[in-house]
Amino acid sequence: MRYGIIGTGNMGSMLANAFISSGAVDANDLTIYNRTRKKAEWIKNQFKEITIADSVEEVARDNEVIFICVKPHDYKDILSQCSPSATQCLVSITSPVSVDDLERITSCQVARVVPSITNRAFSGVSLFTYGERISNFYKEELLSIFSHISTPIEIDEESIRSASDIVSCGPAFISFLLENMINAAQEVGGMSKDKATQLTEEMMIGLGTLLEKRTYTLPELMEKVTVKGGVTGEGIKALEENVGDLFLEMFQATHNKHKEDKRTIHF
Numbered sequence: 001m002r003y004g005i006i007g008t009g010n011m012g013s014m015l016a017n018a019f020i021s022s023g024a025v026d027a028n029d030l031t032i033y034n035r036t037r038k039k040a041e042w043i044k045n046q047f048k049e050i051t052i053a054d055s056v057e058e059v060a061r062d063n064e065v066i067f068i069c070v071k072p073h074d075y076k077d078i079l080s081q082c083s084p085s086a087t088q089c090l091v092s093i094t095s096p097v098s099v100d101d102l103e104r105i106t107s108c109q110v111a112r113v114v115p116s117i118t119n120r121a122f123s124g125v126s127l128f129t130y131g132e133r134i135s136n137f138y139k140e141e142l143l144s145i146f147s148h149i150s151t152p153i154e155i156d157e158e159s160i161r162s163a164s165d166i167v168s169c170g171p172a173f174i175s176f177l178l179e180n181m182i183n184a185a186q187e188v189g190g191m192s193k194d195k196a197t198q199l200t201e202e203m204m205i206g207l208g209t210l211l212e213k214r215t216y217t218l219p220e221l222m223e224k225v226t227v228k229g230g231v232t233g234e235g236i237k238a239l240e241e242n243v244g245d246l247f248l249e250m251f252q253a254t255h256n257k258h259k260e261d262k263r264t265i266h267f
Ligand SMILES: NC(=O)C1=CN([C@@H]2O[C@H](COP(=O)(O)OP(=O)(O)OC[C@H]3O[C@@H](n4cnc5c(N)ncnc54)[C@H](OP(=O)(O)O)[C@@H]3O)[C@@H](O)[C@H]2O)C=CC1
Pocket: 006, 007, 008, 009, 010, 011, 012, 033, 034, 035, 036, 039, 056, 069, 070, 071, 072, 074, 077, 078, 093, 094, 095, 114, 115, 116, 117, 168, 169
């Protein structure tokens, strides 16, 4: 099976790197293309057997599975430069470009797989939605390669925004909150930024490991740590008083942007 990646920015390069280093895809079977060629060359420097294509058209012509890894508003431009056939499979990796959108304007088989930066560590989730025309062959193929780097989970169109907020945007949201925690540790506790960062990172690795081992659920973790009459309870009270509509507003903001993107992407 030959795979093509169009756009090797954050996600395209992450997918190329993770697919090859996990053994999901042989570098000889991967073709990449990026508008600024240098970015594709950085990947080829790591994996010499990769092919760099000279155009979108070339990627679409020579590969069976084609991942479009550009920003949502650039999908139209890419699709105007290629027309994969009914035997090929086109994959959107962005939530605003749905399988319905792709099926309407192409004659190939389609899927949407929204990855996450966590897939770089062969961890986290990839969110799957299949088009009507996709064969079991391609479904199994996509599931197989994404199983090497993630836990693939099928998702319906209605849930895609919230699911992507948790799985794909989540690492940035949680990092933002942790940065705030680190800054407050400096301000209130007088701790150095480096020390607070080290402690936070190690705590997160430990927390992730507990979750990975299914040792505790999130509510169990809260219960186990919150000693009756202890300091955690006081901290949680302060969090409860301040959290307010924080996450509601976060989800509303991403849902509004998603709607705006869908309204302004004209295929
Ligand atoms: N970042 C993330 O964590 C996630 C992102 N996504 C989705 O992935 C997609 C890409 O995001 P991300 O990688 O972060 O974005 P980047 O901006 O890092 O990458 C986009 C890449 O597309 C290239 N590009 C743009 N137009 C063309 C073109 N016509 N031909 C070839 N290459 C082109 C750009 O090239 P150039 O170097 O010239 O600018 C750039 O390298 C988005 O749709 C996003 O929604 C999904 C899940 C997670």
